[in-house]
């Protein structure tokens with residue numbers, strides 16, 4: 004049995020009472036409760052620096068001895084009925100500078116407002132005494148389990164998904180462990196709240212719904228100072244960064260700085276689904292402007308109000324960022340690129356894959372999850388990958404990423420050259436079927452998919468001509484799998500495989516109901532955003548969710564726990580295989596090609612183990628010796644949100 008201490012590099016390094024201003028562990032007694040702090044960047048997660056300068060010490064003495072004789076007439080001045088304005092902050096005029104002093108009282112008040120340590124009503128009687136919480140909480144003590152029951156009822160009372168989202172974000176800001184316990188225990192219900200589809204709406208309205216900033220914003224204004232900005236983040240031991248530049252947020256387009264909801268949401272899944280501790284996760288938004296006219300014209304827009312920087316200016320900022328990340332967090336920090344537009348995404352991945360631990364979720368994570376679903380679907384429809392023909396609507400990051408991984412796996416299975424197996428895979432973009440006659444004008448990532456064929460403009464014609472067994476939607480365009488298209492798939496195949504991957508729900512190529520109804524209940528269907536079960540002719544169909552959320556948390560955990568320094572395509576194949584292996588007979592009987600999310604932490608542990616095993620085999624893992632049982636090791640590394648007891 005591996006103890007959790009065997010995984011100390013992943014465990015929560017922040018111990019209750021270890022911080023300078025929070026809790027009572029550092030106090031000698033209730034008679035010395037004051038410390039003067041300045042709100043400035045520091046190594047302390049509280050964002051407070053304890054000052055040692057003589058001036059500060061003097062101020063500390065003043066605070067500690069409120070009855071001492073004042074030195075000056077100013078200090079003597081007492082505002083009517085109120086405390087002294089010792090430092091003159093209240094009297095400062097608008098054009099005078101003041102120092103943002105904060106007197107941190109070493110009582111439980113700070114503890115209650117620290118989301119990392121707060122337990123709300125679950126503080127025990129002993130803790131309430133030891134940490135000066137008496138009177139700051141109502142008298143009742145309840146367990147974390149009861150708090151979870153209470154919170155789920157609270158979230159359920161909202162009918163509007165965005166309100167549920169805000170309730171969850173509010174909880175995350177108040178009580179981190181309760182947030183994660185709630186999310187883990189009600190993952191099926193809450194995933195659509197903190198993730199797609201609701202996170203899409205949250206990003207669209209991001210500027211107006213947030214009271215407190217989340218994550219780190221790096222804009223063109225910080226050019227030349229990115230390392231400094233990274234150092235402003237209070238956590239030092241970062242293991243995963245999810246970064247976006249907001250240009251392709253789900254299928255909603257350019258949301259600029261408001262894309263921050265995506266890294267925040269993805270990282271909460273890293274913790275809830277993959278067990279990476281929250282303090283090791285850093286959400287980042289790079290703001291190079293936006294081309295979204297309505298944001299540019301919105302006086303409340305939170306980002307830079309300028310058109311997007313491109314070319315050298317963009318590349319230089321990204322390069323400074325990538326260099327600073329490595330310098331600040333070391334070689335093994337995982338940088339997950341998320342929702343970049345394809346004209347940058349492929350280039351960034353190519354440029355940094357040999358120097359950094361980088362992973363593009365939209366290209367690589369999506370490919371891995373879809374391949375897993377297809378491998379599982381073959382058990383329902385029969386044949387091998389090489390026996391099937393694939394048609395994509397959408398030839399961008401997701402489409403070509405999936406196509407390439409299918410080709411790679413097929414080539415491995417059949418020993419046929421990649422160029423040969425690619426011929427079974429066809430893609431349609433906004434201009435129609437990708438064919439050889441278009442090759443010259445195609446973006447580089449589409450060129451491998453230009454095959455010999457006459458031009459075809461409409462999807463339904465492509466279906467009738469190519470006769471695919473599998474139809475995959477990665478276009479970001481809602482309702483493009485029309486009745487005609489699905490009927491055509493159903494006329495060609497006994498069991499057409501139809502994956503409608505675009506997010507959020509409004510952009511899904513078809514609904515689950517449409518897929519089942521128009522195929523007379525024969526489709527094997529999964530979608531990027533969840534759909535409820537569908538009843539068709541007396542039978543209930545449960546659609547699966549083909550979303551990279553199945554892969555990236557376990558994938559990232561596998562990289563971190565093995566100290567892997569580079570991502571290799573074989574690691575994606577390993578993750579895919581591990582996910583496909585988790586689909587049970589019971590799932591297949593319901594027509595599911597993915598396991599339910601309820602077991603996601605177990606699934607993530609298997610994915611992590613499989614990825615780590617492959618990394619060791621390829622010599623990419625640096626954590627030596629290799630643990631004997633990688634699944635158990637992965638489980639032992641996972642953050643659990645149960646409250647800790649405070650001494």
Ligand SMILES: NC(=O)C1=CN([C@@H]2O[C@H](COP(=O)(O)OP(=O)(O)OC[C@H]3O[C@@H](n4cnc5c(N)ncnc54)[C@H](OP(=O)(O)O)[C@@H]3O)[C@@H](O)[C@H]2O)C=CC1
Nearest residue numbers: 253254397398399400401432433478479505506531550551
């Ligand atoms: N389920 C999941 O896990 C994931 C889902 N996605 C979803 O997939 C969608 C696409 O993402 P991504 O690949 O990164 O985006 P890209 O912008 O890279 O690619 C979109 C592709 O769709 C094509 N397209 C756009 N409109 C049409 C149309 N009317 N008919 C045919 N093709 C069209 C574009 O054509 P052209 O090249 O000619 O412009 C482009 O090839 C998004 O909605 C995203 O949310 C993405 C990642 C993961």
Ligand SMILES: CC(=O)C(=O)O
Nearest residue numbers: 253342364365506551
């Ligand atoms: C799921 C995801 O990564 C996307 O839609 O972009």
Ligand SMILES: [Mg+2]
Nearest residue numbers: 341342364365
């Ligand atoms: Mg994405």
